[in-house]
Amino acid sequence: MAIPLPDGLATPALVVDPDVLDRNVARMAEASRAQGFALRPHAKSHKCARIADRQLRSGARGLSVATIGEAEAFARAGVDDLFIAYPVWLDADKARRLRRLADDVALRVGVESVEGARRLGDALRGSDRAVEVLVEVDSGSRRTGVRPDAAGEVGKAAADEGLDVVGVFTFPGHGYGHDARARERAARDEERTLGEAAQGLRDIGLDVRVVSGGSTPTVGQWRPGAVNELRPGVYVFNDATQLAIGTCGVADLALAAVATVISVPAPERFVLDVGSKVLGSDRSPWVAGHGYLPRFPEGTVTGLWEHHAVVRLPEGVRGPRLGSSVAVVPNHICTPVNLADELLVVRDREVVDRWQVTARGTNT
Amino acid sequence: MAIPLPDGLATPALVVDPDVLDRNVARMAEASRAQGFALRPHAKSHKCARIADRQLRSGARGLSVATIGEAEAFARAGVDDLFIAYPVWLDADKARRLRRLADDVALRVGVESVEGARRLGDALRGSDRAVEVLVEVDSGSRRTGVRPDAAGEVGKAAADEGLDVVGVFTFPGHGYGHDARARERAARDEERTLGEAAQGLRDIGLDVRVVSGGSTPTVGQWRPGAVNELRPGVYVFNDATQLAIGTCGVADLALAAVATVISVPAPERFVLDVGSKVLGSDRSPWVAGHGYLPRFPEGTVTGLWEHHAVVRLPEGVRGPRLGSSVAVVPNHICTPVNLADELLVVRDREVVDRWQVTARGTNT
Numbered sequence: 001m002a003i004p005l006p007d008g009l010a011t012p013a014l015v016v017d018p019d020v021l022d023r024n025v026a027r028m029a030e031a032s033r034a035q036g037f038a039l040r041p042h043a044k045s046h047k048c049a050r051i052a053d054r055q056l057r058s059g060a061r062g063l064s065v066a067t068i069g070e071a072e073a074f075a076r077a078g079v080d081d082l083f084i085a086y087p088v089w090l091d092a093d094k095a096r097r098l099r100r101l102a103d104d105v106a107l108r109v110g111v112e113s114v115e116g117a118r119r120l121g122d123a124l125r126g127s128d129r130a131v132e133v134l135v136e137v138d139s140g141s142r143r144t145g146v147r148p149d150a151a152g153e154v155g156k157a158a159a160d161e162g163l164d165v166v167g168v169f170t171f172p173g174h175g176y177g178h179d180a181r182a183r184e185r186a187a188r189d190e191e192r193t194l195g196e197a198a199q200g201l202r203d204i205g206l207d208v209r210v211v212s213g214g215s216t217p218t219v220g221q222w223r224p225g226a227v228n229e230l231r232p233g234v235y236v237f238n239d240a241t242q243l244a245i246g247t248c249g250v251a252d253l254a255l256a257a258v259a260t261v262i263s264v265p266a267p268e269r270f271v272l273d274v275g276s277k278v279l280g281s282d283r284s285p286w287v288a289g290h291g292y293l294p295r296f297p298e299g300t301v302t303g304l305w306e307h308h309a310v311v312r313l314p315e316g317v318r319g320p321r322l323g324s325s326v327a328v329v330p331n332h333i334c335t336p337v338n339l340a341d342e343l344l345v346v347r348d349r350e351v352v353d354r355w356q357v358t359a360r361g362t363n364t
Numbered sequence: 365m366a367i368p369l370p371d372g373l374a375t376p377a378l379v380v381d382p383d384v385l386d387r388n389v390a391r392m393a394e395a396s397r398a399q400g401f402a403l404r405p406h407a408k409s410h411k412c413a414r415i416a417d418r419q420l421r422s423g424a425r426g427l428s429v430a431t432i433g434e435a436e437a438f439a440r441a442g443v444d445d446l447f448i449a450y451p452v453w454l455d456a457d458k459a460r461r462l463r464r465l466a467d468d469v470a471l472r473v474g475v476e477s478v479e480g481a482r483r484l485g486d487a488l489r490g491s492d493r494a495v496e497v498l499v500e501v502d503s504g505s506r507r508t509g510v511r512p513d514a515a516g517e518v519g520k521a522a523a524d525e526g527l528d529v530v531g532v533f534t535f536p537g538h539g540y541g542h543d544a545r546a547r548e549r550a551a552r553d554e555e556r557t558l559g560e561a562a563q564g565l566r567d568i569g570l571d572v573r574v575v576s577g578g579s580t581p582t583v584g585q586w587r588p589g590a591v592n593e594l595r596p597g598v599y600v601f602n603d604a605t606q607l608a609i610g611t612c613g614v615a616d617l618a619l620a621a622v623a624t625v626i627s628v629p630a631p632e633r634f635v636l637d638v639g640s641k642v643l644g645s646d647r648s649p650w651v652a653g654h655g656y657l658p659r660f661p662e663g664t665v666t667g668l669w670e671h672h673a674v675v676r677l678p679e680g681v682r683g684p685r686l687g688s689s690v691a692v693v694p695n696h697i698c699t700p701v702n703l704a705d706e707l708l709v710v711r712d713r714e715v716v717d718r719w720q721v722t723a724r725g726t727n728t
Contacts, residue, residue: 010458012728067671089626143669262480263508265502277698280640308508322477363642364376
C-alpha cells in the first residue's frame with residue numbers, strides 16, 4: 001500500500017491496490033501448487049465476486065464461506081463450488097435454503113455434533129443432492145469443533161443419515177501470535193488433530209478425501225502429506241495484525257481506508273475522519289493501536305471512535321497538514337470489508353474500478 | 365429485553381422490543397421537557413427513520429447525525445431539521461452535497477478550525493442558504509473540538525465568512541465510567557467548557573442561542589441553565605456498556621442479537637452463531653465480555669470471532685441446549701445497528717414489523 005492516493009476522494013473510503021492484491025493471490029496459488037495442497041480461499045475476508053474470480057482463475061479449487069448467506073451471494077455471482085466451513089445448524093428456513101443451494105452448486109458443509117448431523121440428514125433426505133460433509137475438529141482454538149477422538153462418532157452419525165462424509169477440517173485460530181513458534185506449534189496441532197480425526201473416520205470405514213486446515217499465519221508451516229487443503233482468507237489484502245505478527249511486509253498490504261485530517265490539536269496529535277464504522281474495532285493483543293499508517297509508521301491510533309481516529313506521533317515527527325489524506329490499514333481486514341458497499345480500486349492516483357462487496361451483510 | 369423470542373427466526377438477527385424502546389424515548393423526552401432542554405437525539409445510534417419518527421413525534425426538535433451521508437438519508441426519509449454534529453471538512457464533492465442538503469432541510473454543521481470555517485464559507489458563498497454553525501469544544505474527550513478559549517477565534521472566522529454562528533457544542537466522551545462521579549465530573553466539564561466557549565462568542569458580538577452537549581451517561585447531571593440542548597443517542601436501545609456503568613437497568617434494554625447455540629463443548633461452555641460481524645467488537649474497560657445475556661446474566665462472552673461467540677458459565681449454572689435461541693445484548697449498540705439492514709420488531713413471540721436501517725453504511 002505504497003500507492004499515491006487519488007485527490008478529491010470522498011473520505012472515508014476503502015481503497016485497494018490491485019497489483020499488490022494480484023501478487024498476493026498469485027503467490028498463495030503458487031505456494032499451494034508447489035506444496036500439493038488444494039487451495040480453497042476463505043471468501044469472508046473479501047466478500048467480493050471480483051476477487052473470488054481472480055482467486056479461481058489463478059487455480060483455487062473453490063471457495064470457503066462462513067454462512068449460508070455468503071454461499072448464496074457467491075452462487076448468484078457464478079461460483080459453483082462452495083464449502084460452508086461452519087457447523088451449520090438447520091432450522092426449517094435454513095434447511096430450505098441449503099437444499100436450494102445444493103441444486104445450484106457443488107456444496108460442502110461442516111458438522112461438529114451428532115444432532116447437527118441428524119438435522120442435516122433430515123434436511124437432505126429424499127433429495128438426490130450430493131452435499132459433501134466435513135467434520136470440524138478443534139485443534140486448539142477452543143470455539144467449535146469436536147475433540148479429534150470424537151470425530152468418528154459424528155462422522156458415523158452423518159454417514160448413518162446417508163450423507164457423504166468426505167473428511168475433516170479445522171481452524172487454527174491459536175496460530176495468531178507474535179512469534180513464529182506460536183504459528184509452528186499451531187501447525188503441529190493442526191496436523192496432529194486432523195490426523196487423529198481422519199483416522200477416526202477411516203476406522204469406521206469412511207474414505208477420507210479431504211483434510212482441510214489453515215489460515216494465513218499457518219500457511220507454509222505444514223509437513224508434507226499431513227493436510228491436503230488450505231483455507232486462508234486474509235492473505236489477499238493482509239492487514240495490520242498480519243504485519244505485526246510478521247506474516248507479511250508493508251509491500252504486501254493491499255487495502256487501506258483513506259481518511260482526511262479533520263483536526264490538528266497539537267503538533268504530535270491529529271484526528272482523522274475514519275472510525276470503527278469503517279475500520280471495525282477488532283484489536284488483538286499483538287497490535288499497538290487501531291491500525292497501521294504507511295505514511296506515519298511510527299504513529300499510533302490511540303483512540304478510535306465511530307467517526308474519529310486520534311493519532312499520536314513520537315516527539316519531533318512531523319504530522320500531516322489539516323485537510324490532507326492519510327491511509328490507515330485496518331487491524332483486521334474481514335470486518336471493514338463487511339462494513340463497506342464497495343472497494344475503490346486505485347492505480348496511478350486514479351479510481352480505475354469499483355468492486356461491489358457482493359456478500360456484505362450476508363451473515364445469516 | 366425480557367420478551368420471549370419468536371421460534372424459527374433465522375439467526376443471527378437483531379430484534380427490538382418496541383415497548384421498551386417507546387418507554388425509553390418517552391422518558392428522555394419528558395426529562396428534557398422537565399429540565400427545559402431542547403432534545404436533538406443522535407441518530408447514529410439507530411440509523412432508522414422509523415425510530416427517528418418516534419423521537420420527533422415525542423417532542424425532539426430535530427436530529428443530530430455524524431456524517432453528510434446520514435443527513436442525506438434522513439432528509440430523504442422526511443426529517444427536516446438536521447445537525448451534523450461533526451467538524452465537516454468540505455472537499456468539492458462534499459461541498460456540493462452540503463449545498464443540496466441545505467436546500468431541503470434546516471441544516472446545522474459543526475466547525476472546529478479556522479480553515480474548516482473558511483471552507484464552509486467558500487462552499488456556501490453566494491447562496492441564500494441559511495446554514496447554522498456551531499463551534500465544537502473539547503470538554504475532555506481529547507479528540508476533536510477546540511479549547512474553550514479558542515472558540516472565539518473559530519467563531520470569528522466563521523462569522524467573517526458570513527456564516528450564521530449560533531452557538532457551541534461538545535461531546536463528553538470521558539463521561540463513560542464505572543462510577544457516577546466520572547459522569548458528574550464530565551457534566552461539570554461540559555458546563556464549564558461550553559460556558560467559557562459561549563462567552564468567547566459573545567465577546568466578539570455573537571448571539572449564542574445554542575449550547576449543546578450530552579450523551580446518554582451525562583443526561584440529568586447538568587445544573588439548570590448551563591446547557592440548553594441535549595444530544596443523547598444510545599438511550600433509545602441502551603446496551604451492555606450502559607448497563608455496566610449503571611445508566612440503565614435490564615428492563616431498559618430494547619435491542620438484542622438473537623443467536624442459536626451451535627455447540628456445547630463442555631457443561632460450562634457453549635458457542636453461539638453470532639460474532640463481530642453482527643455484534644461489533646467494541647469493548648470498553650467497563651464491560652466483562654462481548655455482550656450481556658439476559659437469560660444467563662452470570663455468563664461471560666469470553667471469545668468473539670466473526671461468526672462465533674464463546675460463552676462461559678460459572679460452575680453449576682445450567683446452560684442452554686444445543687439448537688436453542690439465546691439473546692445477546694451488544695456492548696455498544698451503535699456498531700451492530702450499522703451492520704444490519706433491518707431490525708426485527710418483536711412482540712408476543714411474533715415478528716410484527718421490520719424496520720429498515722435507513723442510514724446503514726452512510727458513513728461518508
